[in-house]
Amino acid sequence: MAKPKSKLGVIWIDAHADLHTPYTTPSGNLHGMPLAASIAEDNKENAVHELDEKTIRLWDQLKSIGKINQKVLPEDVVFISLRDFEKEEKSVIEKHGIKVISTAEVRRNGAENVCRKVLRYLSDCTDIYVSFDVDSLDSSISKGTGTPVSNGLREREVEDLISKFMQNRKVCCFEITEVNPTLDKENLMAEIAFNVLQRSVNVLMMN
Numbered sequence: 001m002a003k004p005k006s007k008l009g010v011i012w013i014d015a016h017a018d019l020h021t022p023y024t025t026p027s028g029n030l031h032g033m034p035l036a037a038s039i040a041e042d043n044k045e046n047a048v049h050e051l052d053e054k055t056i057r058l059w060d061q062l063k064s065i066g067k068i069n070q071k072v073l074p075e076d077v078v079f080i081s082l083r084d085f086e087k088e089e090k091s092v093i094e095k096h097g098i099k100v101i102s103t104a105e106v107r108r109n110g111a112e113n114v115c116r117k118v119l120r121y122l123s124d125c126t127d128i129y130v131s132f133d134v135d136s137l138d139s140s141i142s143k144g145t146g147t148p149v150s151n152g153l154r155e156r157e158v159e160d161l162i163s164k165f166m167q168n169r170k171v172c173c174f175e176i177t178e179v180n181p182t183l184d185k186e187n188l189m190a191e192i193a194f195n196v197l198q199r200s201v202n203v204l205m206m207n
Contacts, residue, residue: 009076009125014133015149017085022059023047024088037063040070046088078118081136084149111160127172130165134178144189145178159199166203
């Protein structure tokens with residue numbers, strides 16, 4: 001919204017797709033809908049709920065915040081370590097051909113090669129938004145979050161990935177999400193998130 005003429009690319013490092021809408025959500029949780037809102041996707045063809053007028057109005061308002069209805073094109077989204085999603089979300093991914101890079105691909109090819117591949121894919125974007133959800137990490141270490149999922153990334157893999165992305169001058173925003181202090185024993189999840197952030201800041205200071 002701050003740069004309305006920008007072509008924004010999104011790197012979504014997350015176990016979950018966050019592509020549900022009020023028409024498809026199994027939980028009603030808004031935190032499962034941010035990408036759907038950003039690409040202005042209703043997914044009515046897979047609707048499991050019939051919405052009342054108020055919900056429709058609020059959802060339309062959310063999609064059009066800043067008077068920009070579709071803030072990101074689906075083809076400018078890349079998922080990394082996506083592995084836990086419902087069939088309704090899978091349908092959106094397949095409909096738009098959204099790029100997905102698995103945990104196995106990160107491990108097989110290495111952070112540098114994956115980073116290069118992603119940035120090449122988003123090369124026509126003028127700005128890039130990086131979102132790191134801590135549940136992209138394997139459930140053996142992502143204890144301090146409400147939605148841990150197995151077969152995730154290792155801490156070093158995430159640090160390497162994000163530090164490589166942060167070297168690119170197109171990155172305009174970096175967020176860390178889903179650290180839950182009430183579930184975080186001995187502050188371990190927060191420390192991992194801090195380590196990732198600290199390394200990213202160090203990269204920025206060096207550039």
